[in-house]
Amino acid sequence: MQSRRQFAKSLAIVSGAAGLLRGSPTREEQAGRNVLESFNYSGVRLLDGALRKQFLAAREVFFNIPNDDLLKGFRARAGTPDPGHDMIGWYAGDRSVHYPSRWCYGDFYNAFGQYLSGMARISKAGQDSELLAKATRLMREWGKTVEQDGFFYYSRNPHTPHYVYEKTICGLVDLYEYGGVRDALPLLDKITDWATRNLDRSRRLPLQGVNWNANGQEWYTLPENLYRAYQLTGELKYKTFGDVWRYPHYWGMFGGDKTPGPYYYHAYSHVNTLNSAAMTYVVTGAPEYLNTIVKAYDWLEKTQMYATGGFGPGEEIMPPDGSLGRSLETEPRTFETVCGSWAGFKLGRYLIQLTGQARYGDWMERLLYNGIGAALWLQQDGTNFYYSDYSLGGGRKLYHREWKWTCCSGTYPQAIADYHNIIYFRDAKSIYVNLYVPSEVTWNRDGDEIRITQETRYPETDTTTLVVRPKKALAFDLKFRVPAWSQGTRVEVNGAPLNIPTQPGSWASVSRTWNPGDRLTIRIPMRLAFAPIDAQHPRRAALRYGPVVLVRRHASDLIVSGNQPSGWLRPSNEALEFQAEKQPREGFVPFCKIGQGESYNMYFDLVS
Numbered sequence: 001m002q003s004r005r006q007f008a009k010s011l012a013i014v015s016g017a018a019g020l021l022r023g024s025p026t027r028e029e030q031a032g033r034n035v036l037e038s039f040n041y042s043g044v045r046l047l048d049g050a051l052r053k054q055f056l057a058a059r060e061v062f063f064n065i066p067n068d069d070l071l072k073g074f075r076a077r078a079g080t081p082d083p084g085h086d087m088i089g090w091y092a093g094d095r096s097v098h099y100p101s102r103w104c105y106g107d108f109y110n111a112f113g114q115y116l117s118g119m120a121r122i123s124k125a126g127q128d129s130e131l132l133a134k135a136t137r138l139m140r141e142w143g144k145t146v147e148q149d150g151f152f153y154y155s156r157n158p159h160t161p162h163y164v165y166e167k168t169i170c171g172l173v174d175l176y177e178y179g180g181v182r183d184a185l186p187l188l189d190k191i192t193d194w195a196t197r198n199l200d201r202s203r204r205l206p207l208q209g210v211n212w213n214a215n216g217q218e219w220y221t222l223p224e225n226l227y228r229a230y231q232l233t234g235e236l237k238y239k240t241f242g243d244v245w246r247y248p249h250y251w252g253m254f255g256g257d258k259t260p261g262p263y264y265y266h267a268y269s270h271v272n273t274l275n276s277a278a279m280t281y282v283v284t285g286a287p288e289y290l291n292t293i294v295k296a297y298d299w300l301e302k303t304q305m306y307a308t309g310g311f312g313p314g315e316e317i318m319p320p321d322g323s324l325g326r327s328l329e330t331e332p333r334t335f336e337t338v339c340g341s342w343a344g345f346k347l348g349r350y351l352i353q354l355t356g357q358a359r360y361g362d363w364m365e366r367l368l369y370n371g372i373g374a375a376l377w378l379q380q381d382g383t384n385f386y387y388s389d390y391s392l393g394g395g396r397k398l399y400h401r402e403w404k405w406t407c408c409s410g411t412y413p414q415a416i417a418d419y420h421n422i423i424y425f426r427d428a429k430s431i432y433v434n435l436y437v438p439s440e441v442t443w444n445r446d447g448d449e450i451r452i453t454q455e456t457r458y459p460e461t462d463t464t465t466l467v468v469r470p471k472k473a474l475a476f477d478l479k480f481r482v483p484a485w486s487q488g489t490r491v492e493v494n495g496a497p498l499n500i501p502t503q504p505g506s507w508a509s510v511s512r513t514w515n516p517g518d519r520l521t522i523r524i525p526m527r528l529a530f531a532p533i534d535a536q537h538p539r540r541a542a543l544r545y546g547p548v549v550l551v552r553r554h555a556s557d558l559i560v561s562g563n564q565p566s567g568w569l570r571p572s573n574e575a576l577e578f579q580a581e582k583q584p585r586e587g588f589v590p591f592c593k594i595g596q597g598e599s600y601n602m603y604f605d606l607v608s
Contacts, residue, residue, distance in 0.1 A: 315336055
């Protein structure tokens, strides 16, 4: 029988194990192997720039929410003293058995587990002991409200405990993995025992052409974190329970040569469930699950994605018959931005780790600059950004008008923390640069510590410089992603040009003995290009400059001179901004520069 340590090493751990395992179950199948590993929120830090500012602002929001406010509903339900103020919006909910409306957001969208998860990840990434202490206190006080039978949330509303349970176990697993909080494990056991006894196992399917959330359960996102719990603890019950919630009806759509299509299914959760398919591959090694996520991504990228990397108008997956393009005429709720970015970051990371291919980093890059990176920041009172509007007639960037502390307030800290987890990857011999972000990574390679600092203003400029600082001269491969949209990427080492293959959509590799202070400079020339919405609307397009989507503030039709925008647009004095040569008022700016309440046009019908 394997020892506990041998068992931990034998599993291909996508998220990374923490602590000692409590059991030594026998695996029935060989686990899926990682080709590359992430740094798992350790050893990477953001340097000064827009992403670091957003990260620090998110940290402040959650650090400054009073614990009593976050715990008030749980304590009131448990009948214990409940000081503090009621949270509002989706977090609040009705703690009684009376539901005055169809939606009771505190029960349907309880984000407490997501907040624990986000704080655990932010604290790990930022080496933030104060935030970890806060999250630990919250978890322990919440644990006092869990009933003897394991019931753990606001009310016994039967509609969506799957959703609340999945978010809660994610928070507990993250506190254990990223914070080393062992107190999380008894609570994880307790609520899982309750869920095993009580969760509805009918696994009702979405209803095509009706309300995509008609069954309200989202049970199909459960395996991912249950399998993570299995990896970290060795407790077979988590794998057994995770097996219950596999989704062959949907995952199987991507197994053959033709995809029948999950049309009108809920977009975010049906991208998110692919992360459960990825984890099913990790714990079983069954190749059909890896095949599922690879083919699903290819289908989504070809038929569902906007120029921004977003997807899901009205939160629905569209038939590939021109419906995506037509939706721009009528649907302002174009992309569930924060939640969709979080699902995309995770799926892109699994795909890179499990296949080793660079091409999935292009999706992450688009979401980074045009999705979560372009979202309005979460405010201290729970005001949050929900939908991006890409409407053909023009949109406005607005906070969610009706509710605060929505589901996007839960995925917001998770996605912001994930900036640290998707910039760099590694294998035994090489380090891989996936995103061009001001940052620093410390890589321990067989006991040799190597620090690499990335100096860049990308995408405002097309150049990044990697300063390599091993403690002594070391030979290793430094690889970097060449974006699929790029042409003519050039490389220099210490100012001298280097002739290496730079095939778009692949990793370029620099293999040499690196001395302390060596500088690798990468130039990725950017160009303007139109990105058509779908095959049925080849002249309905957005304008991109490298990975950045540009918008303007005028009429929906765009009069163009030829098919190449570089022929009639010229750079302005501001980075990433352009003006039409013969129409000075026709200015284009990055979507990420649009502020609260500002109007803009992203997609246009091109008129010659």
